[in-house]
Amino acid sequence: MGLLDKLSSLFRLKKREVKVLVVGLNNSGKSTVLNHLKSDDDKITVEPTVGLNVEKFKHNNVGFTALDMSGQVRYREVWEHYYSDCEGIIFVIDSSDRLRLAVVQEELELLLQHPDTVGKRLPILFFANKMDARDALSSVKIASALNLHRIINKPWHICASNAVKGEGLDEGIEWLTQQICENIRKE
């Protein structure tokens, strides 16, 4: 904590809003992740998202604005409209959905090759979500299935999570905060 507090005051992050984009296939748990991160009186019952939803939460004194995108097929092409003005991406994967891992790979490829992301050092945080499910793949297996190691011009990180209980979320968000701060310092 102490370190982060220092960091944020150092780069005047206290007053700064950080904007992240949350993507991933439908039913992967994006809205559930955000719901857990929100303060208690903002919590809602999660339903499939139609289009997009804007959520706000605080993590260690940094204010996050998260665009929770819908993962349904017909809305996936909407994601790209929001690449240009975000500072980080959270990519949520349902680790028990082996069947659609190929679809995940395809969507990830589109994201990485989009003109609005290509040249940028956008940090990408992968949540290998639903780790509690019985047939869940480990985060290592997912990283290799998606061939994440080829991503060299962007910092990335993968953690296993359980969004319903909130396990693994803090670790991921802390990593993301740090990456975004670093980016700002370099500017």
Add this chain to the structure above:
Amino acid sequence: MAFKRDKKEEEDGGGNIFLNLEKTSVLQEARTFNETPVNPRKCTIILSKILYLINQGEQLGTTEATETFFAMTKLFQSRDVILRRMVYLGIKELSSLAEDVIIVTSSLTKDMTGKEDLYRAAAIRALCSITDGSMLQAIERYMKQAIVDRNAAVSSAALVSSLHMTRIAGDVVKRWVNEAQEALISDNVMVQYHALGVLYHIRKSDRLAVTKLVTKLTRSPLKSPFAVCLLIRIVCKLLEEEGDVALSESPLFDFVEKCLRHKSETVIYEAAHAVVNLRRTTPRELAPAVSVLQLFCSSPKPALRFAAVRTLNKVAMSHPAAVTACNLDLENLISDSNRSIATLAITTLLKTGAESSVDRLMKQISTFVSEISDEFKVVVVQAIRALCLKFPRKHGVLMNFLSAMLRDEGGLEYKASIADTIISIIEENPDAKETGLAHLCEFIEDCEHTSLAVRILHLLGKEGPRTKQPSRYIRFIYNRVILESAVVRCAAVAAMAQFGASCPDLLPNILVLLARCQMDCDDETRDRATFYYHILSGDQPQFIYHYIVDHLQVSIPSLERALTQYVANPTPEQFDISTVPVSAPEPTNVPEKGHGTVDIANPVAVQPETPAKAAESYAVKLASIPELAPLPGSLFRSSDPVQLTESETEYVVKCIKHCFSDHLILQFNILNTLSDTLLESIGVTLEEPEGYEILKEVACPKLSCGETGSVYVLLKFPEDLSLSVSTFGATLKFVVKDCDPTTGEPDTDEGYHDTYMLEDLDVLLSDQVVRVMKGNWGAAWEQAEGESFFELEDTYVLTSVTSLEQAIQNIVVFLGMQPAERTDRLPQGKSAHTLLLAGMFRGGHDVLVRAKLALAEGVTMQITVRAPSQEIAELITSALG
């Protein structure tokens, strides 16, 4: 209030900051929405500009709108309340222009169900504007909750939005009836009013359910005066449908009468307004309502005085005696400081007053006519028009007044209404013709409205040649050629040609003028002048008739479509104008509107269509039915819908007869009113009479309750024309499945066959004829003498009619032809009359009829028909036999 402030601002020179906005630069600015962090102040102003532009009628393309819409979605990041509410407005405005608008669904549902009350109502309205039928299911639960929400604004917003949604998903909204019922007992005046609106709309097509609703509500008084007003309107609609029972017997009317003693003025006025407008109102019911209005006339509140005098003005024609009772009060209102009230008071007095008071009242109006707005000047003009019909002898005074008004400042609508009035006076009253034309000539000397000048020139061309001294008009017309814009010059050239065609002694002069016009710098003017010059100077008199005297009869929208099609599919053949349907002139005796019709807050209002437009939309509709393609030529005429069932039966069937040159398409519109049945494979069995041949039938696959579907039958007309007027037996056949009235799902897969007897369907002569307006019937009649025309003459005694008026009416209806030269109007006190008619028989055959009528025991009629074939002429003479 708002109006006053605007005016003040103008005086301050503050002006409107949005005045000189430019679309592209505003849309450029909208990129600011993408910036982080959002600047609420700046974005709010930009959004206002966008809304302003859209509301000024600026068109946004789909791409522009979609881009702006997406940029706007980014503003959801900001928690600024004002900005968020602007975003809702933006969503509503762009929802019909942009693509993929449903991507804000989740954002809006969140706001709609959230804690911030300032968001909720507006979010509901925005949400409903982006929702389509398929998405409605997803938000249904939220809508139901919102309808019964404790916050009145939320509940009202949900109710009103539901009403709008019935347009896209009526059956989903029907399922919210319980929630609407609950909202009806709300303490809030608006919520109760809106709830009643929704409930009524849901049950509208089910008369029994409406009656139940109304009976219940008329017993337990509603709190909200607005709801009571709506209830009065619903009750009146029921009363109008009730048939011919005396109003005093009806318990429903009892309710309306009680409302005359309600404690809210709004309700009292609504009730009085309702009573005077009911069709069956007699003096007995009228009296209390009029006394209420009379009281309002002396109210200190201008709104009440205005409402009262406006209503009295409207009913002055239908119940003059009752309104006369208020004459004293109306006289007092003449000096009212509110000029609108004064105008209405005077025009009401004019409508009911005696001939002797006309001069006095007209003088009074002229003292302040310059102070009232155009809208009320139009009211004055209408009153004058009515007066002219009532007191033809007064046309001198009135016409002078009108021409003075013409010279004053005023907008197009006002000037057009004056010109219309003068024109109608000219048509009604031959004595007024020359003075009227003179006033109009003077007016076009200095007329800034191109469209009016063109109309008047057209009228001069039509009427001028048949006056005593046609030459006096030429100067006025030719002046236009020298002084005006190209459009007016064209019209002037055309008008001159009319004189050349009809007045041989003027022809040489006209030819000189037309020759000069051939030097005009405008292409169209020059072309017309050249065209007319050559026709008039040529040696083929029948051309003069066909191309100048007789005008184009085709329907303009159909011509446009035919030409577009022709250009789109190039063929070596020439364009054939005879394939374009002829347009029937608009019926002249339209009964005065706005009286007796009860329009209940209906979000889906229907505009009455002109005959040409209606025919064109039928043509497009028929062409879109694949089973009927290719259509047998172009549509010639569509009849009005004919009812083949009683109005309150299980199935309501109407038939429209579409006539082609050798074929007939019968379109049966079927409405299933049974809430617990589903109909499938619906067809109509026809017993076709001799000579007719059924070529094709198109069944309707399925009809659930409240739906209307169509069955089509294509027939060939008999070769023998005399068989074409005939009667068809018709039976509806279908498969019935019972179903659950709440879900509309069938209970079983098995249905059973059933039939339903319809009333006989007549195909008449008038179904095969369109009305044609002949500007100069006499010329057409002479023209039809030489050319391959047949003439047939016959004499009948019409025993069933007792007056000439009746005879004229019957003949016009039977033959379906257009009366020419106003011969359908009978001069007073005549015992003999000649009716002149023109029409076109299917296949494009011109038909002219002259009927000489004489009143003896019954009416004796000598009918002469000129038609291009013997058979057609026989068919027409026999139709009256």
